Amino acid sequence: MTHIPLKTGHRSIALRRPHRGAYCLWILSLVFGLMAPAAQALPQFDVFLGFDGNIKELNWFPVVFEVLNDGPSFSGSIELSPSLYNSSQSRRIHAEFPTNTRKRFVMPVFASSRSMTWTARLLDDRGKVRAEQPNLRCKRDVGSKSYIMAAIPRSFGGMPSMPELKERPPELAPVTAHLRAELFPDNPITLEGLDALYLNSEKALELKAPQANALVRWVHQGGHLIVAIEQPADVTGTPWLRDLMPIELSSIANLSLGGEIPQWLRQSSTNTMPERTPKPKPGAPVKKRPNFQTPLPADAETGAKNGNPWADLPQDAGFEAPTTGIATGTLVDGKVVLAMNQTPLIVSANRDRGLITVILFNPEREPFRGWNLRPWLWARIGQVPPELLINQNPHNYYGGWSVDAVLGSMIDSKQVHKLPVSWLLLLLAVYLAVIGPIDRIVLKALNKQIWTWVTFPVYVVAFSLLIYFISYKLRSGESELNKIHFVDVYPNQSRAELRGRTYISIYSPANFQYPFASEQTFASIRGESQGPYSGGYEANRADIEQYGNNYRAQVSVPVWTSQLFVEDWWQSAPSPLGASLQRDKNKYLLSVTNLSANPLSEARLLLRNTVYTLGTIPPTQTMTFDLATLPFVAAQEFVAQNGGQQFQMAVNERRQAFQRESQKLEWNLALTSMAVSLLQVNNQIFNNDPNNHSTSFLAPSGLDQSVVEARGQALLMVWDASHSLTSPTHQFKPLRYRQDTLLRLAMPIPDQP
Numbered sequence: 001m002t003h004i005p006l007k008t009g010h011r012s013i014a015l016r017r018p019h020r021g022a023y024c025l026w027i028l029s030l031v032f033g034l035m036a037p038a039a040q041a042l043p044q045f046d047v048f049l050g051f052d053g054n055i056k057e058l059n060w061f062p063v064v065f066e067v068l069n070d071g072p073s074f075s076g077s078i079e080l081s082p083s084l085y086n087s088s089q090s091r092r093i094h095a096e097f098p099t100n101t102r103k104r105f106v107m108p109v110f111a112s113s114r115s116m117t118w119t120a121r122l123l124d125d126r127g128k129v130r131a132e133q134p135n136l137r138c139k140r141d142v143g144s145k146s147y148i149m150a151a152i153p154r155s156f157g158g159m160p161s162m163p164e165l166k167e168r169p170p171e172l173a174p175v176t177a178h179l180r181a182e183l184f185p186d187n188p189i190t191l192e193g194l195d196a197l198y199l200n201s202e203k204a205l206e207l208k209a210p211q212a213n214a215l216v217r218w219v220h221q222g223g224h225l226i227v228a229i230e231q232p233a234d235v236t237g238t239p240w241l242r243d244l245m246p247i248e249l250s251s252i253a254n255l256s257l258g259g260e261i262p263q264w265l266r267q268s269s270t271n272t273m274p275e276r277t278p279k280p281k282p283g284a285p286v287k288k289r290p291n292f293q294t295p296l297p298a299d300a301e302t303g304a305k306n307g308n309p310w311a312d313l314p315q316d317a318g319f320e321a322p323t324t325g326i327a328t329g330t331l332v333d334g335k336v337v338l339a340m341n342q343t344p345l346i347v348s349a350n351r352d353r354g355l356i357t358v359i360l361f362n363p364e365r366e367p368f369r370g371w372n373l374r375p376w377l378w379a380r381i382g383q384v385p386p387e388l389l390i391n392q393n394p395h396n397y398y399g400g401w402s403v404d405a406v407l408g409s410m411i412d413s414k415q416v417h418k419l420p421v422s423w424l425l426l427l428l429a430v431y432l433a434v435i436g437p438i439d440r441i442v443l444k445a446l447n448k449q450i451w452t453w454v455t456f457p458v459y460v461v462a463f464s465l466l467i468y469f470i471s472y473k474l475r476s477g478e479s480e481l482n483k484i485h486f487v488d489v490y491p492n493q494s495r496a497e498l499r500g501r502t503y504i505s506i507y508s509p510a511n512f513q514y515p516f517a518s519e520q521t522f523a524s525i526r527g528e529s530q531g532p533y534s535g536g537y538e539a540n541r542a543d544i545e546q547y548g549n550n551y552r553a554q555v556s557v558p559v560w561t562s563q564l565f566v567e568d569w570w571q572s573a574p575s576p577l578g579a580s581l582q583r584d585k586n587k588y589l590l591s592v593t594n595l596s597a598n599p600l601s602e603a604r605l606l607l608r609n610t611v612y613t614l615g616t617i618p619p620t621q622t623m624t625f626d627l628a629t630l631p632f633v634a635a636q637e638f639v640a641q642n643g644g645q646q647f648q649m650a651v652n653e654r655r656q657a658f659q660r661e662s663q664k665l666e667w668n669l670a671l672t673s674m675a676v677s678l679l680q681v682n683n684q685i686f687n688n689d690p691n692n693h694s695t696s697f698l699a700p701s702g703l704d705q706s707v708v709e710a711r712g713q714a715l716l717m718v719w720d721a722s723h724s725l726t727s728p729t730h731q732f733k734p735l736r737y738r739q740d741t742l743l744r745l746a747m748p749i750p751d752q753p
Contacts, residue, residue: 042071042130042131043067043068043069043070043071043097043122043130043131044066044067044068044069044070044131045065045066045067045120045122045130045131045132045133046065046066046067046133047063047064047065047066047120047133047136048063048064048065048066048183049061049063049118049136049137049138049139050062050063050138050139050177050193051148051150051177051179051193051194052139052150052177052178052179053138053139053140053177054138054139054140054141054142054148054175054177055111055114055138055140055141055142055193056111056141056142056143056144056146056148056193056194056701057111057112057113057114057141057142057143057144057698058111058112058144058402058529058698058699058700059110059111059144059192059193059700059701060108060109060110060111060189060190060191060192060193060524060568060700061108061109061110061111061190061193062106062107062108062109062185062187062190062191063080063106063107063108063109063118063120064104064105064106064107064183064185065078065093065104065105065106065107065120066102066103066104067095067097067102067103067104067105067122068101068102069097069098069099069100069101069102069103070099070100071099072099073096073097073098073099074097074124074125074130075094075095075096075097075124075125076094076095076097076122076123076124076125076130077092077093077094077095077122077123077125078092078093078095078105078107078120078121078122078123079091079092079120079121079123080092080107080109080118080119080120081118081119082116082117082118082119083117083118083119083134083135083136089110089526089527089540089541089542089544090542090543090544091107091109091544091545091546092543092544092545092546093105093107093545093546094545094547104182104183106185106186106187106190107546108187108189108190108524108546108568110524110526110529111141111193112526112527112529112530113529113530114141114142114143114171115137115141116137116138116141117135117136117137118136118137119132119133119134119135119136120132120133120136121133140170140175141171142170142171142172142173142175143171143172144400144698144699144700145172145400145698146171146172146173146174146175146388147162147174147175147195147196147382147384147385147388148174148175148176148177148193148194148195148196149162149174149175149176149177149194149195149196149197149198149378149382150176150177150178150179150194150196150197150198151176151177151178151179151197151198151199152179152180152181152184152197152198152199152200152203153178153198153200153203153364154200154202154203154230154362154364155364156178157364157369158200158363158364158365158369159176159178160176160198160363160378160382161176161374161375161378162174162175162176162375162378162379162384163309163375163376163379163389164375165389165390168388172388173388174379174384174388174389176378181203181206181207181211182206184207184211184215185211185214186208186210186211186213186214186549187214187522187549188213188214188215188217188218188221188522188570189522189523189524189568189569189570190214191214191215191218191223192218192221192700192701192702193701194218194223195223195224195382196223196224196225196226196382196383197215197218197223197224197225197226198226198228198378198382199225199226199227199228200227200228200230200362200364201227201228201229201230201231201234201235201238201241202230202231202234204227204234204235204238204241205234205237205238212240212241213240215240216240216244217497217499217570218354219244219351219352219354219355219356220351220352220353220354220490220497221352221353221354221488221490221499221702222353222354222701222702222707223354223355224354224355224356224357224382224383225244225354225355225356225357226356226357226359226381226382227241227245227356227357227358227359228359228361228362228363228364229249229327229358229359229360229361229362230362231252232249232250232251232252232327232329235249236249244351244356245332245356245358246331246332246333246334246347246348246349246356246358247329247330247331247332247334247344247347247358247360248329248330248332249327249328249329250328250329250330251327251328251329252325252326252327252328253325253326253327253328253343254323254324254325254326255323255324255326255340255343256321256322256323256324257321257322257324257340257367258321258340259315259316259319259321260338260339260340260345261319261338261345261377262313262314262315262316262319262373263315264338264380265310265313265373265376265377265380266310266311266313266315267310308386309376309386309389309390310376310380310386313373313376314372314373319367319371319372319373320366320367321367322366322367324361324365324367325361325362326343326345326360326361327360327361328343328360331344331347333349334347334348334349334350334356335347335348335349337357344360345359345360345361346358346359346360346381347360350711350712350713350748352490352746353488353705353707353708353711353713353746355383355711357381359381363377363378400696400697400698401647401648401651401696401697401698402528402529402530402697402698402699403647403676403679403697403698403699403703404503404528404529404530404564404566405528405530405650405651405654405655406643406647406650406651406672406676406697407484407503407564407676408503408505408528408562408564408654409650409651409653409654409665409667410484410650410667410669410672410673411482411483411484411503411505411564411669412482412505412507412562412654413477413480413482413505413507413562413736415475415476415477415478415480415507416475416477416507416560416561416562427463427466427467431459431463434459434463435456435459439452439455439456439459443455471560472560475560475561476509476560477507477509477560478509478734478735478736479506479507479508479509479732479734479735479736480505480506480507480562480734480735480736480737481504481505481506481507481730481734481736481737481738482504482505482737482738482739483502483503483504483505483724483738483739483740484502484503484669484673484739484740484741484742485500485501485502485724485725485726485739485740485741485742486500486501486502486503486673486677486703486742486744487499487500487501487725487741487742487743487744488500488702488705488744488745488746489575489576489577489743489744489745491575491578492572494574494575495572495573495574495575496572496573496574496575496576497570497571497572498570498571498572498573498725498726499569499570499702500520500567500568500569500570500571500725500726501566501567501568501569501700501702501703502566502567502568502569502729503564503565503566504564504565504566504567504730505562505563505564506555506557506562506563506565506734507557507561507562507736508557508558508559508560508561508562508563509559509560510559511556511557511558511559512556512557513554513555513556513557514554514555514557514730514731514732515552515553515554515730515731515732516551516552516553516554516555516565516567516729516730516731517550517551517552517553517729517731518550518551518552518567518569518729519550519727519729520550520569520570520571520726521549521569521570521571521572522549522550522569522570523549523550523551523567523568523569523570523729524544524546524551524567524568524569525542525544525551525553525555525565525566525567525568526565526566526568527540527541527542527563527564527565527566528540528563528564528565528566540555540556540563540564540565541555541556542554542555542556542565567729569726571725571726573725573726574595575595576594576595576596576720576725576743577592577593577594577595577596577600577716577718577743577745578592578593578595578745579591579592579593579716579745579747580747581607581714581747581748581749581750582750583750583751587626587627587628588607588626588627588628588750589624589625589626589627590605590612590614590624590625590627590716591622591623591624591625592614592617592622592623592624592625592716592718593621593622594617594618594619594620594621594622595620596619596620596720596723597619597620598619598720598721598723599616599617599618599619600616600617600718600719600720600743601615601616601617601670601718601719601720601721602616602670602671602674602718602719603615603616603617603716603717603718603719604638604674604716604717604718605625605627605714605715605716605717606635606678606708606709606714606715606716606717607627607714607749608709608714608749609634609635609636609709610632610633610634610635611632611633611634611635611638612625612627612630612631612632613630613631613632613633614630617718635678635681635709636681636684636685638674638675638678639675639678639681639682639685640685641671642668642671642672642674642675643672643675643676643682644675644682644685646665646667646672647682647697649665650665653665669719669740670719670721670740670742673719673740673742674717674742676699676703676704677703677704677705677715677717677742677744678704678705678706679697679699679703679704679706680704680706680707681706682697683696683697705744705746708746712748712749713746713747713748713749714746714747714748714749715744715745715746716744716745716746716747717742717743717744718742718743719740719741719742719743720740720741720742720743721740722738722739722740723739723740723741724739724741725741
């Protein structure tokens, strides 16, 4: 301790100077004292991926962010970006975070591949990281051909389950995912990775209006909603669910079940959907079917040999039949799938391209809850494809090429040319000859071998300029933007709900970022997916900002290249197209109304695996066609003529940096887009040809409309050339611009003549 003398009169006082260690302790205590309130003010940041952690490849899924801010208010953003080597797409949501508030946000994200990893950050307006969730991975990612059923049960113990197959690859096994009502997304695009959704009627009351609207849109687009009735009042008190129901419920009857359910479970499953019958007017009498009993087919015992996994199940497997509450009512439309005597147990009906199945008993209670065959019951109700339930690896069911490559080839810029491989080899041979023997011979003849230190750099620079000049001649051009809109029309009284998928090809003469902004009700954008056989990752770079359910984006396109981006959107608009199919004695009559101001060309009708040619529908006119007088072709032949091997050639051509073909692919955009809409038919052609070793093509849910045929409906496809039903989303003016629209409208088929 140092003493400092201090004189006061005749006396001196020694003062102690504090040790420097005391200064350090005092400063540290001050710093930690200032940091303590900030540490307490860190917000809680939770991230929920997919459907309870389950994600389907090549489909959209929701990412739900929950922010609890106990500290001071701040404004900032939530950022989600792929981790590791796949940093192509970053997405952000801007928001305000007031003090003492909890906020939830739903972000649509596209699963371009399996085994992806993301990093989520909560940033303030200065870019400072307030909270971070690194290395986020889903609990289970499945292939695009697998099956996911989400569930909002009355209790967690009532969750549906799927059969466990030991020899089934995990990425192909069907899965179930538990959803909480408060975390259910309000964006229908994010639900497209689901094959089915189970909803207990009691939980329907907890869904808010935006969530219910998203669910209804998903059903009409092609989703399968399974509703179990707890009480009839749950339905009558929920308008959106009441409007979807194919039966008007009245009361609950206590009945003793027999062997109907185990017997029905063992029947041959065809996975075909019921045909929808017209809904009667209010007050009109409803005729009930005389007998709702579903008979057991004679070939049930031998069904397993024909690929029916339910055929060899035990007859009852411990199923007991106590008294069970069954909801009763009046059938409105659809058909009865299962009944006990005159009492329906399961009712099903089409809703546009989707399906609703109503279970008139509670499968979360006994005797179903403890039944040994309960997973097989859920697989049957959810219409899981039989090939996913066979205990072996199905042929050609895993992997495949993304159809994005086909569509990218269709609308790619014709300004881009590829160097033939022969020319590349010739240039390489000339370069090696010049820097090798020619240089040696010339310098030796001049007796100037030392000049090789000068000539070699000259050769490198000269050949670099030559390569640049060749690239400029082959690939330089003007900015170009090409679009194809796939638009599904869902009539809604005098208007229509439009579900669109816009494929955008951008050619850039320079390194540039192009702005996009959407004004649709729901919209998002993604890059081109390469498919499982190419690693699956998106090959494009973009910065995407989500504003509500819309987006703004800056997409990057390198010099002299063409990049593909895809917009997915929903919009309510005046209906552009109307159609109905009628039966007149022993023939079908099709009525088509063009409600737009543009001629609709190349019209085709898919009906019972047959494609009919309709021709052109003039603007604002109605035309009636007798199908018996129209030219037609089988669906497989139509797809083979306009797709088939061309699809595989398009993938190979797009993946090659140099041109190997002597000629470029020529596309009929209208007919090829229709062939893309029947992608499952295209895959069947590949699978049924023993001499064809090509793999199948994969597409996001909803692009392939082959399910319309399976659900007993007809599909009308018409081509609107050089027009769009929406305002442009690109915020720049390309020198070259073209867009076309394929309209698709599904309709019920009357009874077959």
